[in-house]
Amino acid sequence: MGTTQDGSGRTPAATKTATSPQEGPAVGAPRERINHMPGAGTARAEAISAGRHEMLHDTLRKEIKSLAERGLKRPRIGADALCEALLLQGVDVFFGFPGGVLLPLYDVLGDYPELRHILVRHEQGAAHAADGYARASGKTGVCLGTSGPGATNLVTGIGNAMLDSVPMVALTGNVVSSLLGKDAFQEIDITGITLPCSKHNYLVRDPNDIPRVIAEAFHIASTGRPGPVHVDMTKDALMGVCTAEHPDTLDLPGFKPNLDGHFRQIKLAAQEIARSKRPVILAGHGVLIADATAELKELADKAQIPVVHTLLGVGAMDETDPLSFGFVGMHGWKHANKAIQAADLLIALGMRFDDRVTGHVPTFAPFARIIHVDVDPAEIGKNVAVEVPIVGDVKRVLKALLPQVEAVAPEARAAYLAEIAQWRDESEKTPWHGSGAWRNGQLSADFVVCAIGEASGHDATIVADVGQNQMWAARYAGFRRPNSHISSGGLGTMGFGLPAAMGAAIGRPDKETWAIVGDGGLQMTSQELMTLVQDHIPVKLALLDNRKLGMIRQWQELVYAGNYHSSELLGPDWLKLAEAYGVPGFRATTPDEVDAAIAAARAVDGPALVHFLIAEQQNVFPMMPAGKGLSDLLEEQFEEPKQ
Amino acid sequence: MTPTTPAGPAPAHTAPPARLMPGKGEAHRHVLVAIVMNKPGVLNRVASLMRARNFNIETLAVSHTDQPEVSRMTITLRGDDVAIEQAAKQLYRLIDVLKVQDVTYDPIVEHEIALIKVRADERSRAQVLTIAEMHKAKVVDLATESLIVEATGTEAEVDALISLLRGFGIKELVRSGTVVMSRGTGSIEEAVKR
Numbered sequence: 141m142g143t144t145q146d147g148s149g150r151t152p153a154a155t156k157t158a159t160s161p162q163e164g165p166a167v168g169a170p171r172e173r174i175n176h177m178p179g180a181g182t183a184r185a186e187a188i189s190a191g192r193h194e195m196l197h198d199t200l201r202k203e204i205k206s207l208a209e210r211g212l213k214r215p216r217i218g219a220d221a222l223c224e225a226l227l228l229q230g231v232d233v234f235f236g237f238p239g240g241v242l243l244p245l246y247d248v249l250g251d252y253p254e255l256r257h258i259l260v261r262h263e264q265g266a267a268h269a270a271d272g273y274a275r276a277s278g279k280t281g282v283c284l285g286t287s288g289p290g291a292t293n294l295v296t297g298i299g300n301a302m303l304d305s306v307p308m309v310a311l312t313g314n315v316v317s318s319l320l321g322k323d324a325f326q327e328i329d330i331t332g333i334t335l336p337c338s339k340h341n342y343l344v345r346d347p348n349d350i351p352r353v354i355a356e357a358f359h360i361a362s363t364g365r366p367g368p369v370h371v372d373m374t375k376d377a378l379m380g381v382c383t384a385e386h387p388d389t390l391d392l393p394g395f396k397p398n399l400d401g402h403f404r405q406i407k408l409a410a411q412e413i414a415r416s417k418r419p420v421i422l423a424g425h426g427v428l429i430a431d432a433t434a435e436l437k438e439l440a441d442k443a444q445i446p447v448v449h450t451l452l453g454v455g456a457m458d459e460t461d462p463l464s465f466g467f468v469g470m471h472g473w474k475h476a477n478k479a480i481q482a483a484d485l486l487i488a489l490g491m492r493f494d495d496r497v498t499g500h501v502p503t504f505a506p507f508a509r510i511i512h513v514d515v516d517p518a519e520i521g522k523n524v525a526v527e528v529p530i531v532g533d534v535k536r537v538l539k540a541l542l543p544q545v546e547a548v549a550p551e552a553r554a555a556y557l558a559e560i561a562q563w564r565d566e567s568e569k570t571p572w573h574g575s576g577a578w579r580n581g582q583l584s585a586d587f588v589v590c591a592i593g594e595a596s597g598h599d600a601t602i603v604a605d606v607g608q609n610q611m612w613a614a615r616y617a618g619f620r621r622p623n624s625h626i627s628s629g630g631l632g633t634m635g636f637g638l639p640a641a642m643g644a645a646i647g648r649p650d651k652e653t654w655a656i657v658g659d660g661g662l663q664m665t666s667q668e669l670m671t672l673v674q675d676h677i678p679v680k681l682a683l684l685d686n687r688k689l690g691m692i693r694q695w696q697e698l699v700y701a702g703n704y705h706s707s708e709l710l711g712p713d714w715l716k717l718a719e720a721y722g723v724p725g726f727r728a729t730t731p732d733e734v735d736a737a738i739a740a741a742r743a744v745d746g747p748a749l750v751h752f753l754i755a756e757q758q759n760v761f762p763m764m765p766a767g768k769g770l771s772d773l774l775e776e777q778f779e780e781p782k783q
Numbered sequence: 784m785t786p787t788t789p790a791g792p793a794p795a796h797t798a799p800p801a802r803l804m805p806g807k808g809e810a811h812r813h814v815l816v817a818i819v820m821n822k823p824g825v826l827n828r829v830a831s832l833m834r835a836r837n838f839n840i841e842t843l844a845v846s847h848t849d850q851p852e853v854s855r856m857t858i859t860l861r862g863d864d865v866a867i868e869q870a871a872k873q874l875y876r877l878i879d880v881l882k883v884q885d886v887t888y889d890p891i892v893e894h895e896i897a898l899i900k901v902r903a904d905e906r907s908r909a910q911v912l913t914i915a916e917m918h919k920a921k922v923v924d925l926a927t928e929s930l931i932v933e934a935t936g937t938e939a940e941v942d943a944l945i946s947l948l949r950g951f952g953i954k955e956l957v958r959s960g961t962v963v964m965s966r967g968t969g970s971i972e973e974a975v976k977r
Binding site: 331332335336339340343360392393394395501502505506516517518520521522523524525 | 802804819820824835865869873876
């Protein structure tokens with residue numbers, strides 16, 4: 141061991157070939173070290189050696205520091221280019237969690253105080269927060285995670301944004317590029333993992349690619365049908381000197397979304413509307429994404445067409461509007477489903493005929509011809525065959541369509557609208573527990589959600605988790621403002637509520653933010669309560685605690701013959717938990733305590749939690765059983781379920 | 784079990800016909816040409832998308848084009864017209880895909896190359912050679928116990944030759960997958976020339 145090497149053969153200088161075993165070292169002579177590096181002596185082996193060494197010693201960073209210590213201006217590195225690029229894209233806040241390979245970025249982040257970094261407690265929270273931020277504000281959300289587990293923790297949030305078409309840029313660090321594919325510490329093929337669940341992804345190995353890639357990522361994420369774009373950057377890309385300027389133009393020959401609908405198709409649509417006697421508009425998330433709520437109302441008013449929504453389309457039209465009839469689908473309003481089933485023309489705007497909306501497709505809207513407007517051509521004819529497809533941005537298509545639509549006098553459609561309004565009056569009565577008490581006097585969830593909507597003047601951003609709470613929120617909170625309803629529709633991600641509300645509160649600081657969550661979902665991401673406190677994010681949590689995985693229990697009761705398994709759920713003492721995090725907590729166990737608890741939470745300057753101890757066995761009705769159609773709804777039976 | 788209450792509306796029109804489900808038509812072989820950016824991972828993106836969308840690729844041939852930054856893929860797969868249109872539209876969603884064309888019904892030249900190592904000794908060699916000759920196939924290697932036949936043609940033509948040679952014993956078989964080009968002066972790549 142007489143050499144000056146550091147003991148592992150890491151040094152690039154160790155280029156001597158291994159001693160062959162036959163001619164072993166003579167006894168007593170200093171043994172020559174064996175270099176175990178495959179291909180030792182080659183440039184590639186040296187780069188790998190340097191990478192491993194650098195993972196342990198951070199030599200490059202020291203070099204930068206030492207330059208600074210010598211009074212020289214700090215060179216611009218990839219991480220600087222990233223911060224500049226984010227600022228150029230108008231990012232003022234992002235959600236992240238540091239890690240080894242991200243340290244070069246966190247080293248320079250302090251030099252960009254206008255870029256607010258919110259330290260989450262789990263990367264999934266960062267991704268959902270970026271998602272909630274994007275949905276509430278209409279801007280592109282940004283989240284950040286380190287290589288390996290940090291990146292894989294982001295994946296659920298990226299998938300969630302993908303299925304709900306939310307503009308998001310997810311940034312991850314990766315190991316030094318020479319170690320890619322070596323199973324280095326915290327290395328995983330994250331671009332391979334996000335490939336099928338992102339709109340596009342990049343692996344950046346060169347600091348000079350960062351300005352271009354970030355510009356492209358934001359463009360792709362927010363243009364056409366939005367979606368998450370994942371940018372994976374190696375540590376050397378973040379640390380290396382970057383001389384590239386930010387691009388003025390983008391060269392993406394394969395990305396040219398078609399935003400204007402074809403004029404002939406739009407003309408056909410106008411003719412269909414003129415011919416129809418029982419038209420229904422089905423407004424989806426695309427209406428909100430395209431900011432086409434004014435055009436939607438104009439079309440509905442002009443041709444006197446009732447509007448129903450998909451779950452994510454809730455809020456596209458003020459629910460108090462006489463032409464607005466609530467949302468459709470598995471747990472949608474019975475009258476809205478009936479309107480679809482009895483329509484002779486369905487005008488589907490910015491939606492994708494999800495199975496939760498259509499049910500059994502052969503029985504979906506059986507009398508209706510369908511006009512389908514969507515910006516993504518792949519959605520046309522994917523789930524349902526349609527008569528008039530229009531590929532384009534909903535706002536632009538409606539603007540072109542409106543002058544061609546014949547105005548219909550309200551009297552001409554009065555009988556039709558009155559019929560749907562009558563269905564509504566009936567269907568609003570059946571599952572509603574107006575007294576606040578469900579069956580044996582326990583607190584009823586629909587009543588709680590309704591009270592929150594009213595207390596906040598129907599102007600708050602209301603973020604739901606997933607499950608029964610999500611359906612109660614969508615049905616009873618009462619949405620009057622676009623983007624005031626945020627829900628994980630496509631992926632149905634439990635644990636979405638709290639972190640997404642965190643992002644929504646930051647995205648729309650001018651609006652009150654409520655998260656309506658269940659005890660199951662909150663236990664998945666409750667660690668973000670600490671983030672709310674640390675960053676003083678004023679989210680009000682309404683915890684609908686039924687001590688159950690409610691939707692699982694509901695299906696087990698109704699579909700699996702009451703065979704309850706794993707739907708019983710223990711929870712912590714929620715008020716103690718809130719107290720431990722420093723979040724003021726309140727509790728309501730009876731209907732008459734609800735208003736006071738909500739008022740107390742609203743009076744708190746900062747985050748607050750209200751623990752609503754709701755009925756354990758309350759179900760969401762109506763319900764379309766899987767495999768059935770919109771006409772086969774189960775409704776609440778007013779008798780105790782058999783246990 | 785809780786009794787169910789079917790909540791059907793009472794529409795006054797005709798009896799409802801079943802709504803069409805896309806992709807339930809008759810499946811047959813389609814040929815797609817995809818012009819893509821020659822970027823790392825683009826093959827993975829295409830293959831991953833086809834798998835994720837439940838399409839089964841039968842053959843896939845990839846190569847550069849005359850433009851170094853552009854590659855061309857020829858994909859054959861089975862499905863009804865609606866399903867294949869859906870596959871093409873899904874491919875278009877990939878940022879690196881420039882153009883997708885279903886050339887199944889277009890006038891095209893279609894070829895694949897196959898190398899077939901056939902057992903052929905003194906007794907059977909003459910017969911194998913005759914069959915190869917009649918299929919305009921070449922013998923590119925000759926050994927005492929076997930020979931290699933190089934065949935080009937459409938998938939069906941190559942299939943026909945292989946089935947004739949199978950009786951002699953095929954020791955090894957490799958096929959390149961179909962490549963196609965449109966007949967006439969038109970070019971599939973025209974739209975993406977830069």
